[in-house]
Amino acid sequence: MADLLTGLLICLMAVQSIQHEGKITRIKSNDTGVIPKSFRATLHKPNRTRKLFDPSTEPCLTVSPEDPVAAYTTGVLSTRVIPSSYILAMLVGIPSNAYILAFLRLRTKPLPTIVLYLNLALSDLLLLLSLALRVHYHLNGNNWIFGEISCRLITALFYGNVYSSAQTIACISLKRYLAVVWPFLYRRLAKSTLAVWSCLVVWFLYGAAIVPELLVRQSYQVKQLGVTTCHDVLPLDEKSHSPLVPYRMMLVCLGFIVPFLICVFAHVAVVYHLGQSCCDWKPFIRVSTLVFIIFVVCFLPSGILHIAHYIRLFTSGDDRLYGYYRVAVCLCCFHSCLDPFLCMLLSKMASSELQFVSLRGMPKRPTSMI
Template sequence: MVNMVNLVPGLLICLTAVQALQHDENRTRTENKDPTVAAPKTFRGSSHEQNHTYQLLNPSTNHELEVNLEDPVAAFTKGIFSTWVIPLSYILAMLVGIPSNAYILAFLRLRAKSFTTIVLYLNLALSDLLLLLSQALRVHYHFNGSNWIFGEISCRLVTALFYGNVYCSAQTIACISLRRYLAVVRPFLYRRLAKTPLAAWTCFVVWFLFVAAIVPELTVRQSYHIAQLGITTCHDVLPLEEDSHSLLVPYRLTLVFTGFIMPFLICVFAHAAVVYHLGQSRCDWKPFIRVSTLVFIIFAMCFLPSGILHIAHYLRLLLNGDDRLYGYYRVAVCLCSFHSCLDPFLCMLISKTAASDLQFMSLPGTPQRRP
């Protein structure tokens, strides 16, 4: 925890220095080029890379894309959402989320009474911390007019960490919801489960999905110089029609379904079942129901807009090459960061309402027992 807390002063210094950096709008290239103008999708542009192998062996080599200035990419990179709304949202989420997630690690160590509770909430806090820390360089990127100055390797790392931790957070929340469902609705089955091996396998599956989400972002080029705009974008403009990037769209669609749609459906089912069974009890579980409902609503509000827009964006890319939803998706992503800074407070709220190892009787009308 001490190491995490020590990161905060350095991060604050970096964020303070952001406002002193000026966007260079006069950047030009001297190399000869013969580009083909293409509508950017993701946004998409046309590239002049030698080949995919050369790209992997030389990640720092400068590459260019050219875009049609009438497409949404120009308006997005220079617009108020990209240059002010998104970075300010990231700053707010980091200032609240980094210290609170660092604190929750110590809170779990002192208060949690079961290994499974520690593992799940530790996973969530760690994932949230990585997600928030990965936004630090993107704050500078957006304030700097969507101009990436930190190199290709750092762009790949930041992009990979973002996608990996968003899916990791959603999966972990789904596992917590499923565990609560088993304790409330299937208590006898829950007691028979080997909880330590189950927690270990759950952790393995969640982080396996994390790795699956970051691999494609680490193996393809993410930063490209846009000559007409005088900027170098990070992940926002990609040559999706080229062989090196052509599989990204179907791969990301698969990840959205496995990393968001499935966890969201699990959370909906688990929450509805828990609320129904507790409502049938003669004991007063209204405080727990209210807190559980609040947690579910916040999860839905933070993850549902970005998940829907992500799916709609890539489906429109596959069907008709339309990329106009990408800007809205980037704005909706800010809500995912807010969920990361709210998780610690929700965790403590739940712990005050009911102990994490509560065992419930599944028969309606049977008095509930607290072990």
């Protein structure tokens, strides 16, 4: 599965490279230092009063035909490949996450595990549902017809739930780490209370992630291309966008870097301690490693490209990495549709009758590791 997702990412990035060949230009950095995670453009405001739902009164953006935004907006990558990936993720992920929500709702034990898995399934389901209008947007030639309010809402839901999914997975990994490495401490903890508070913190960060997207205009007309883009092209000279720079960088750290480091540490520690056990934990180690690899393959490319996009845009004004970033985000959607199957697999492995034995060879009572 990891090889399949890696191959898909390489193929999508190759398509993006072909689209940009011969059309790459270097854009000078702007003195304002405004760095949204989108293509840059010049804003032309209308003289009349702007109405939120009237496309004819929307502010217009001007881009050069040689800019990467033109190749991305009209290319097969954004109009065919990306929406096809979204459709596939929705077809698999929406029914599977809905099933997990219904299945876990009927269970009562173990409560901490159920709370975390319900939170993950809900976050994944909201993420996949937010793709519906974006599929129409991409298939319609990257032309947004649903108005500014819906553009802000869909953009906020999309990025908020991407961060929320990664943070919930980190909470599950940390819970598994405590159960395996510190089993006595884990049994003394108020696990249900900690699980509920973990979910509350995740949703607090979710709200913090979506507020900036809801406050800033996301849809703009692009004169040369004859389309109204949603989030993909933003005026970097506008002062209204400048607060997003430190805010989004903070969200990258809290929404990706911190959860990723927690997952790496927890997985390495769990595998090491289980490997030193007198019992045969190889089946669980293999399944846990598979889950970890899929997490890395799905989230690491988007996190790296997101950070690299900010750095290049800040240092040289070069926004060419944004197209690659949008491709990598597709892998996050695939992870959301795979989560239900991975949760069921891990739950089955955790219910085995094998007991974890400490490094000193003293048997301990079996604990839930999920």
